[in-house]
Amino acid sequence: xxxxxxxxxxxxxxxxxxxxxxxxxxxxxxxxxxxxxxxxxxxxxxxxxxxxxxxxxxxxxxxxxxxxxxxxxxxxxxxxxxxxxxxxxxxxxxxxxxxxxxxxxxxxxxxxxxxxxxxxxxxxxxxxxxx
Numbered sequence: 001x002x003x004x005x006x007x008x009x010x011x012x013x014x015x016x017x018x019x020x021x022x023x024x025x026x027x028x029x030x031x032x033x034x035x036x037x038x039x040x041x042x043x044x045x046x047x048x049x050x051x052x053x054x055x056x057x058x059x060x061x062x063x064x065x066x067x068x069x070x071x072x073x074x075x076x077x078x079x080x081x082x083x084x085x086x087x088x089x090x091x092x093x094x095x096x097x098x099x100x101x102x103x104x105x106x107x108x109x110x111x112x113x114x115x116x117x118x119x120x121x122x123x124x125x126x127x128x129x130x131x
Contacts (some may be wrong), residue, residue: 029111095121099111
């Protein structure tokens with residue numbers, strides 16, 4: 001008779017993976033924002049700055065589709081916005097990974113709680129509740 005050995009991720013393994021996921025997400029998003037900032041500054045070195053005319057409603061990259069269009073042209077502001085998106089999606093990836101790890105452990109109460117949290121996050125991003 002052969003024994004089937006099931007290997008589940010232990011709590012410590014999950015915590016290490018989650019911590020690494022958050023660290024990598026923050027470092028990568030910071031790097032992307034830094035690169036975008038450098039590109040923006042290199043292309044706009046002689047542009048006059050007016051701090052009294054800030055109009056956020058005229059933002060060039062206010063949707064994900066516009067950000068990806070700007071990435072194709074290596075627009076510094078689009079790259080910065082993409083870095084911010086990466087930073088926003090890092091904790092979302094953590095919640096998704098947590099849901100899957102709870103599924104593997106067959107801890108359905110936490111799967112339900114994680115799914116509710118994920119739905120609230122996605123709904124708030126989709127509906128732009130914070131705006």
